[in-house]
Amino acid sequence: MIYWKNYPQLSLQLETVQKTLLATIKVKNPQTQAAILSLLSSGGKLLRPAYLLLFAELTSLDADKRIALASSIELLHTATLIHDDVIDKAETRRGVPTISHLYGNDVAVYAGDYLFVVIFKLMIKHALDLSNLSNRVDAMEKLLDGELGQMNLRFNTEQTISDYLNNISGKTAELFAQACAVAPFADGQDKLAKLSYDIGQNIGIAFQIMDDYLDYTADTTTFGKPVLADIRQGIYSAPVLFALSADENVADLLKKEDFEGVFARIKATHALEKTQHLARKYTRKALKLIEKLPENPVKSDIRQITENLLERKL
Amino acid sequence: MIYWKNYPQLSLQLETVQKTLLATIKVKNPQTQAAILSLLSSGGKLLRPAYLLLFAELTSLDADKRIALASSIELLHTATLIHDDVIDKAETRRGVPTISHLYGNDVAVYAGDYLFVVIFKLMIKHALDLSNLSNRVDAMEKLLDGELGQMNLRFNTEQTISDYLNNISGKTAELFAQACAVAPFADGQDKLAKLSYDIGQNIGIAFQIMDDYLDYTADTTTFGKPVLADIRQGIYSAPVLFALSADENVADLLKKEDFEGVFARIKATHALEKTQHLARKYTRKALKLIEKLPENPVKSDIRQITENLLERKL
Numbered sequence: 001m002i003y004w005k006n007y008p009q010l011s012l013q014l015e016t017v018q019k020t021l022l023a024t025i026k027v028k029n030p031q032t033q034a035a036i037l038s039l040l041s042s043g044g045k046l047l048r049p050a051y052l053l054l055f056a057e058l059t060s061l062d063a064d065k066r067i068a069l070a071s072s073i074e075l076l077h078t079a080t081l082i083h084d085d086v087i088d089k090a091e092t093r094r095g096v097p098t099i100s101h102l103y104g105n106d107v108a109v110y111a112g113d114y115l116f117v118v119i120f121k122l123m124i125k126h127a128l129d130l131s132n133l134s135n136r137v138d139a140m141e142k143l144l145d146g147e148l149g150q151m152n153l154r155f156n157t158e159q160t161i162s163d164y165l166n167n168i169s170g171k172t173a174e175l176f177a178q179a180c181a182v183a184p185f186a187d188g189q190d191k192l193a194k195l196s197y198d199i200g201q202n203i204g205i206a207f208q209i210m211d212d213y214l215d216y217t218a219d220t221t222t223f224g225k226p227v228l229a230d231i232r233q234g235i236y237s238a239p240v241l242f243a244l245s246a247d248e249n250v251a252d253l254l255k256k257e258d259f260e261g262v263f264a265r266i267k268a269t270h271a272l273e274k275t276q277h278l279a280r281k282y283t284r285k286a287l288k289l290i291e292k293l294p295e296n297p298v299k300s301d302i303r304q305i306t307e308n309l310l311e312r313k314l
Numbered sequence: 315m316i317y318w319k320n321y322p323q324l325s326l327q328l329e330t331v332q333k334t335l336l337a338t339i340k341v342k343n344p345q346t347q348a349a350i351l352s353l354l355s356s357g358g359k360l361l362r363p364a365y366l367l368l369f370a371e372l373t374s375l376d377a378d379k380r381i382a383l384a385s386s387i388e389l390l391h392t393a394t395l396i397h398d399d400v401i402d403k404a405e406t407r408r409g410v411p412t413i414s415h416l417y418g419n420d421v422a423v424y425a426g427d428y429l430f431v432v433i434f435k436l437m438i439k440h441a442l443d444l445s446n447l448s449n450r451v452d453a454m455e456k457l458l459d460g461e462l463g464q465m466n467l468r469f470n471t472e473q474t475i476s477d478y479l480n481n482i483s484g485k486t487a488e489l490f491a492q493a494c495a496v497a498p499f500a501d502g503q504d505k506l507a508k509l510s511y512d513i514g515q516n517i518g519i520a521f522q523i524m525d526d527y528l529d530y531t532a533d534t535t536t537f538g539k540p541v542l543a544d545i546r547q548g549i550y551s552a553p554v555l556f557a558l559s560a561d562e563n564v565a566d567l568l569k570k571e572d573f574e575g576v577f578a579r580i581k582a583t584h585a586l587e588k589t590q591h592l593a594r595k596y597t598r599k600a601l602k603l604i605e606k607l608p609e610n611p612v613k614s615d616i617r618q619i620t621e622n623l624l625e626r627k628l
Contacts (some may be wrong), residue, residue: 029463086400102467111395114455116431124447152344
């Protein structure tokens with residue numbers, strides 16, 4: 001776990017999570033088995049399990065439960081990635097061919113479904129009682145409802161930054177919020193769970209804005225591939241929305257598919273700087289809330305990891 | 315519930331299931347909401363909930379649990395239908411446009427995922443304790459593993475009737491088996507659950523063979539549309555497999571995509587009659603096992619409904 005080399009205890013726990021993930025997948029179809037395992041070991045940072053394990057240090061949960069919960073949140077993330085790749089017709093993910101590209105949409109759709117079931121299996125067998133489980137399921141419902149809700153806004157040039165923030169709250173931030181809150185919640189620490197949830201929400205929102213920002217700055221003279229693909233599908237992230245709100249011609253340029261024109265307006269309206277400022281606002285909110293966590297050696301790790309994560313390249 | 319008009323009590327219960335299904339779906343995206351509701355009310359027979367409710371008569375489960383379990387099994391069926399339609403690029407289902415066709419694969423994939431979560435929600439909130447739930451999840455894992463397992467065999471002209479039976483055991487029969495067994499299992503009647511599971515398996519296998527048979531007999535001079543689509547995707551059901559095993563030229567004809575030729579061999583090798591006999595074999599097995607159920611007024615309903623279902627057009 002090279003990304004976590006400065007946090008040896010966390011790194012060890014994440015290795016156990018990694019082993020648990022690989023041991024949990026037992027699909028009859030050998031190709032699907034190989035494809036899921038390869039995705040799970042293709043060097044994702046295990047960010048969500050890491051936050052879960054960090055916040056678990058503030059609880060009295062035993063090691064087995066922590067590992068099971070951390071594994072299940074990474075599986076949930078993985079299941080949504082597999083289904084996202086079907087939807088986006090993506091050919092690679094983290095440098096390896098996607099399941100949908102290698103074996104077709106049929107295998108990819110069922111592989112994601114299979115992971116959903118495995119998630120529940122892990123939660124039921126190792127981690128949660130019925131009332132905790134019920135809360136988890138409500139959270140997953142919220143997450144998927146968020147994914148479905150945002151689809152209304154495709155190609156809508158009237159949407160605002162506030163719509164965008166609403167979308168990424170459901171899409172990205174909910175999973176971070178769950179990662180931070182689930183251990184305190186399972187431990188019965190409702191007040192801490194609420195604070196942790198809010199921290200995770202702000203981290204997730206800042207993380208997604210950063211991601212959308214970096215897509216645009218990968219190459220400064222023209223759109224990068226992911227940006228073009230998104231815009232073509234009617235997905236407008238912060239830079240486009242800031243340009244839309246500052247310059248009434250941008251809506252027309254989008255409709256005419258004049259993407260070079262859109263990019264020129266993004267530059268002229270300082271939309272990228274505004275995006276960066278927006279990300280920073282949520283990063284600061286997250287860091288401010290982290291200060292409210294109870295005193296504990298893990299608190300400075302959470303602060304440091306969050307700063308490193310969100311201030312990369314900013 | 316016109317299909318169930320001779321069973322007034324069952325028909326009433328199924329109306330409650332129908333209402334529960336509609337009340338359970340609460341998606342923010344109004345189009346998806348409408349699409350799921352329209353699929354749920356498009357006149358499916360509610361076969362699986364019906365079997366669940368019939369077998370529940372042999373238990374002491376209270377009415378609420380029965381309805382929740384019956385609703386969750388229909389939702390599971392519906393979720394797989396929505397994802398199947400994505401995979402098969404189907405444009406209509408039960409005479410209404412599919413979700414994938416109307417709103418795209420993105421909405422359909424997430425709508426199916428959303429239903430998976432709602433299923434767990436229903437089971438947790440209304441029906442099951444943790445150990446029952448754990449058993450349910452194992453069953454769902456088996457079902458999806460079955461779906462994934464069968465994909466290995468596409469375009470494989472060496473596959474046998476035994477492979478086919480193995481596939482449809484996972485794909486279709488498992489859900490019927492669950493429908494029959496879940497109420498006795500939740501009631502702690504393990505022996506009855508085992509017998510009910512076996513009855514459901516045999517009903518499900520016979521049902522799927524019948525379905526595959528009827529696809530071929532819809533038009534006797536040429537292939538029907540669904541048959542052609544299946545064969546083009548490398549899915550070979552019983553009639554093709556019987557022809558393959560009786561005539562060594564069939565494999566070549568399939569490879570050359572000479573589908574008229576394949577159909578001629580299906581006729582010449584009496585593959586349809588063999589398919590019919592195979593279905594009958596499983597129907598008889600199911601009926602024989604039904605006789606072993608404890609004496610109860612519902613027993614003759616189960617027998618009669620099964621005969622009507624499986625002997626249509628045979």
